Amino acid sequence: MKKLINGVDNIVDEMLDGMIAAYPKYLKRLDGFDVVVRAGGSDGKVALVSGGGSGHEPAHGGFVGKGMLDGAIAGAVFTSPTPDQIFEAIKAANGGKGVLLVIKNYTGDVMNFEMAADMARDEGIEVDQVITADDVAVENSTWTTGRRGIAGTIFVHKLAGACAEAGGDLAEVKRIAEKVIANVRSMGMAVDACTVPAAGKPSFDLAEDEIEIGIGIHGEPGVNREKIGSVNDIADKLLAKIFAEGIYNAGDEVAVMVNGMGGTPLMELFVANKHISEVLAGKNINVYKTLVGNYMTSLDMEGFSITLLKVDDELKKFLDAPADTPAFVQV
Amino acid sequence: MSTRVYDCLKAIGEKIIENKDFLTELDREIGDADHGVNMARGFQSVIEKVSQDDPDIGAALKKTGMTLLSTVGGASGPLYGTAYMEAAKVFADKQTVTAEDFKAALEAAIAGIQKRGKAEKGEKTMLDSLLPALDAYSEKIAAGGSIVDGLDAACAAAREGIEFTKTIAATKGRASYLGDRSIGHQDPGATSATMTLEVIRDFLKG
Numbered sequence: 001m002k003k004l005i006n007g008v009d010n011i012v013d014e015m016l017d018g019m020i021a022a023y024p025k026y027l028k029r030l031d032g033f034d035v036v037v038r039a040g041g042s043d044g045k046v047a048l049v050s051g052g053g054s055g056h057e058p059a060h061g062g063f064v065g066k067g068m069l070d071g072a073i074a075g076a077v078f079t080s081p082t083p084d085q086i087f088e089a090i091k092a093a094n095g096g097k098g099v100l101l102v103i104k105n106y107t108g109d110v111m112n113f114e115m116a117a118d119m120a121r122d123e124g125i126e127v128d129q130v131i132t133a134d135d136v137a138v139e140n141s142t143w144t145t146g147r148r149g150i151a152g153t154i155f156v157h158k159l160a161g162a163c164a165e166a167g168g169d170l171a172e173v174k175r176i177a178e179k180v181i182a183n184v185r186s187m188g189m190a191v192d193a194c195t196v197p198a199a200g201k202p203s204f205d206l207a208e209d210e211i212e213i214g215i216g217i218h219g220e221p222g223v224n225r226e227k228i229g230s231v232n233d234i235a236d237k238l239l240a241k242i243f244a245e246g247i248y249n250a251g252d253e254v255a256v257m258v259n260g261m262g263g264t265p266l267m268e269l270f271v272a273n274k275h276i277s278e279v280l281a282g283k284n285i286n287v288y289k290t291l292v293g294n295y296m297t298s299l300d301m302e303g304f305s306i307t308l309l310k311v312d313d314e315l316k317k318f319l320d321a322p323a324d325t326p327a328f329v330q331v
Numbered sequence: 332m333s334t335r336v337y338d339c340l341k342a343i344g345e346k347i348i349e350n351k352d353f354l355t356e357l358d359r360e361i362g363d364a365d366h367g368v369n370m371a372r373g374f375q376s377v378i379e380k381v382s383q384d385d386p387d388i389g390a391a392l393k394k395t396g397m398t399l400l401s402t403v404g405g406a407s408g409p410l411y412g413t414a415y416m417e418a419a420k421v422f423a424d425k426q427t428v429t430a431e432d433f434k435a436a437l438e439a440a441i442a443g444i445q446k447r448g449k450a451e452k453g454e455k456t457m458l459d460s461l462l463p464a465l466d467a468y469s470e471k472i473a474a475g476g477s478i479v480d481g482l483d484a485a486c487a488a489a490r491e492g493i494e495f496t497k498t499i500a501a502t503k504g505r506a507s508y509l510g511d512r513s514i515g516h517q518d519p520g521a522t523s524a525t526m527t528l529e530v531i532r533d534f535l536k537g
Contacts, residue, residue, distance in 0.1 A: 053404075076372075079365055079404040107504045108406035111447055115400070115409055134486045136507050199364055218363050220508055 001200045008197045012074050019061055020199040023326040026065045034074045034081065035089040036061045036157045046091035046164040046173045048245045050102040050157060051086065052109055055196070055299045056217060059154065062327030068161035069102075069325070070095070071130055077196055077299070078218045080108035086116030090125060098126035100177060102156050104132040104149025128170055130177040134186040134307065136241045137214030137222050150217050152184035153257040153298040154308045155319075158328070162321035176318060180309065182246040185245050187238040188305030190215040190261065191228065194298050213237055217261070217305075231268065232275045235289035238306045239279055248308055251286040255319055257307035258290070262297035264304055269293070272304060289319060295327070336388045339534045340381050344374035346530045349524060357519040361506040366407060366519040373403035373411070387426055393421035406504060407520065410444050410457065417443035430478040437458055437485075438464050448503065455501035455513060457520035460492035464528055482532035489525040496521045 005011055012034055016050050018037065020029050027036045035051075050060045052075030060072035071093030075081035099120070103113045109129060117127045134152030137306060160177035168176065190212045193202035196219075203219035206212060211234065214222025223241075228234075248254060258273045260266065269292050280287055286296070288311055323330045347354070347370050377398045385391040396429050399499050400412030418436035425432065442498030450456045467488035468481040477485070496518035502506045506518075 026337055053527070069481040075404050076369070077364060079369060081407055108404065111409040112404070144506070145503060196364070196455050198368060216508070220363065220505060276476065327411045
């Protein structure tokens with residue numbers, strides 16, 4: 001394993017301090033906790049708090065700032081943060097108007113966030129939650145934990161965050177978050193695995209000419225393993241699963257996110273986006289806005305995910321609203 | 332007695348830490364390769380925090396639960412944390428363990444795990460070891476067995492539970508994404524839960 005680290009034990013701690021050093025205008029860290037909140041606080045508005053295991057940077061701390069999140073908790077690499085940490089984030093982010101937790105659908109994340117929410121309610125803080133589950137690679141049935149939350153979560157941060165910034169109350173911010181969740185779907189793939197620093201070796205092995213379709217953001221297995229083809233072919237496969245949801249039809253408008261997994265050059269993401277935009281045009285689906293970049297990564301995994309969000313006038317308004325965070329700025 | 336509970340908790344921690352790589356490897360096969368690492372981190376902290384000065388068994392177990400909750404993370408943190416905290420309620424202000432108390436504590440711990448994890452028997456989780464263990468324990472002491480007799484039966488049932496998890500597909504937790512591909516692998520949570528019962532039994536025997 002070759003990594004730019006000082007040791008595996010202090011990675012999250014050092015990363016957070018490095019983020020604070022880079023973005024003092026945006027972020028401050030809660031003393032003794034792996035939590036970042038807005039440097040200027042969040043008084044007078046509904047607060048959005050998210051988080052999860054580390055290794056998905058810039059998610060989630062990079063999206064703390066005006067128009068998006070109010071607080072983010074960083075767990076150990078790929079491990080949900082603990083309830084006490086989440087509880088501190090809720091208390092610190094709370095601006096008196098209630099707190100909405102944005103939780104990615106993983107067993108551990110849901111349990112830890114729900115325990116923290118109980119603790120916060122015991123202290124009289126109004127807390128509600130939404131669970132993102134946008135990954136169409138995983139079947140949603142009673143036989144699984146349900147779909148995983150992946151890159152589509154960033155659209156929840158953006159749009160629900162804009163709603164909160166505009167003065168929406170907790171119920172309204174939650175309604176927008178759930179509207180985004182109902183209209184957003186994603187699917188990813190990997191060209192090569194990531195290496196968790198503490199593990200020291202790749203999470204799985206792929207042959208030189210093999211790819212994994214439907215990969216999760218922790219390197220969990222996907223739908224199937226196959227020979228690599230052109231990026232156009234790969235994008236077609238991901239899009240086919242997303243289209244099969246029946247949400248995105250001719251005449252619809254969508255926001256597109258082409259998300260890098262951490263180890264894939266932007267050049268390749270743009271090549272993918274060229275084809276994605278052409279496929280959407282061919283289906284008479286209008287692309288309202290496109291984001292290309294590393295939003296929800298998986299350490300050094302090579303690969304990408306495609307996310308589509310169907311937008312109407314209401315969602316477009318929140319999509320277009322200004323945001324000012326370390327990892328996403330829109331004037 | 333609080334010295335004894337401290338020693339027992341320490342023994343559980345040492346067993347988990349000793350099996351860190353084994354538990355992690357089990358989790359690598361069907362999960363996300365962190366069960367041993369996370370549990371070892373949690374119990375290292377338990378060993379440091381729980382002390383011989385804790386006034387009673389309940390206090391020591393409560394501290395154990397809180398510590399696991401704040402250090403393990405993932406799904407195991409809330410599940411084991413809840414289990415110890417629920418068991419702690421049974422032992423509040425107590426300095427000794429009776430066979431009936433132990434049954435009540437095991438019942439409370441399992442109820443807490445089920446409430447938190449929303450799982451049933453047969454979903455390839457720690458419950459596949461713990462529920463049969465509770466049944467075997469209860470049956471044994473109802474027939475007049477001692478706490479050690481009960482734990483002997485519980486540990487045997489828990490081991491069988493581990494074997495059972497190899498035959499079924501996961502429907503809870505991250506292994507559920509694998510569907511039938513999880514068959515053939517033993518559940519890491521059932522394994523660590525069984526180890527815990529075995530350490531308690533060995534401790535009470537010793």
